[in-house]
Amino acid sequence: xxxxxxxxxxxxxxxxxxxxxxxxxxxxxxxxxxxxxxxxxxxxxxxxxxxxxxxxxxxxxxxxxxxxxxxxxxxxxxxxxxxxxxxxxxxxxxxxxxxxxxxxxxxxxxxxxxxxxxxxxxxxxxxxxxxxxxxxxxxxxxxxxxxxxxxxxxxxxxxxxxxxxxxxxxxxxxxxxxxxxxxxxxxxxxxxxxxxxxxxxxxxxxxxxxxxxxxxxxxxxxxxxxxxxxxxxxxxxxxxxxxxxxxxxxxxxxxxxx
Numbered sequence: 001x002x003x004x005x006x007x008x009x010x011x012x013x014x015x016x017x018x019x020x021x022x023x024x025x026x027x028x029x030x031x032x033x034x035x036x037x038x039x040x041x042x043x044x045x046x047x048x049x050x051x052x053x054x055x056x057x058x059x060x061x062x063x064x065x066x067x068x069x070x071x072x073x074x075x076x077x078x079x080x081x082x083x084x085x086x087x088x089x090x091x092x093x094x095x096x097x098x099x100x101x102x103x104x105x106x107x108x109x110x111x112x113x114x115x116x117x118x119x120x121x122x123x124x125x126x127x128x129x130x131x132x133x134x135x136x137x138x139x140x141x142x143x144x145x146x147x148x149x150x151x152x153x154x155x156x157x158x159x160x161x162x163x164x165x166x167x168x169x170x171x172x173x174x175x176x177x178x179x180x181x182x183x184x185x186x187x188x189x190x191x192x193x194x195x196x197x198x199x200x201x202x203x204x205x206x207x208x209x210x211x212x213x214x215x216x217x218x219x220x221x222x223x224x225x226x227x228x229x230x231x232x233x234x235x236x237x238x239x240x241x242x243x244x245x246x247x248x249x250x251x252x253x254x255x256x257x258x
Contacts, residue, residue, distance in 0.1 A: 006035040013051040014197045022059030027068040040094040052197035056105040066112020081235030085145045095120040105189035125189040126182045133170040141243040143234040146227040
C-alpha cells in the first residue's frame with residue numbers, strides 16, 4: 001500500500017518505506033507517522049511475508065528533516081504536547097520492535113523525527129552528505145522524550161547526546177562512521193541497504209529476532225521514567241511558541257527562557 005507521502009513496496013520479501021515529500025526535505029506529517037505505524041504493525045503481526053524493512057527518503061537532499069513544523073501550530077495545551085511525545089514513543093517503539101532487520105538508507109539531512117527513526121533501525125547506511133542531529137535548541141526550543149534520549153544515548157553515548165543537543169550541531173558522515181552511528185558510507189545507500197537485506201535473508205531469522213529484542217531489553221528499564229512534567233515545561237513555554245513562529249517565518253528566534 002502507498003500514499004502520496006509514504007511509498008511502500010515489497011520486492012523479493014524486502015520491504016521499503018520511502019518518505020516522499022522531497023520538496024519539503026521529506027518532513028514528516030502526523031499522517032505519515034500513522035502510516036509508518038500501520039506498516040510496522042502489519043509486518044509484526046505477520047500479515048506480510050517480509051524478511052527486512054528499509055527506510056529511505058525520496059530525492060537526494062534528505063532522509064527526513066524532522067516533523068513538519070506546521071503541525072505544531074495546532075497545539076494549545078500541555079496535553080497536546082504530552083500526547084504528541086507519547087504517540088512518537090509508540091511509533092518509534094513499533095519500528096524498533098519489528099521482528100526483522102531494519103535498515104536506514106540515508107542521503108543528506110537526517111534530523112529531528114527523521115534522526116529518531118534512523119536511531120531505531122538496526123543498521124544505518126549513509127552517503128557523504130549525511131547530516132544527523134536534533135537542532136531543537138536553536139530552532140523550536142522543544143525537547144526529546146526520556147525514551148528517545150535513552151535510545152540515542154545507547155547509540156552514540158550520553159556525553160555526545162548532550163553535546164549535539166546543547167550545541168545543535170549536526171554529525172557528518174566521517175564522524176558518524178567513526179563513532180559507529182553509520183555502519184557504512186557509500187554513494188548509493190539504498191542500493192547497499194538492499195544488498196545487505198538480501199544477504200540477511202540467508203541468515204537465521206530467530207537469531208536476528210532474539211538479538212534485537214535482547215538489545216532492546218538492555219535499556220528498557222528507563223522506559224518507566226515519568227517525563228511529562230519536562231515535556232510540558234518545554235512545549236508550553238513562550239520560547240517554544242516563539243521558536244515555532246520564527247521557524248515558519250524564517251527568522252532567528254528571540255529566546256527569553258520563559
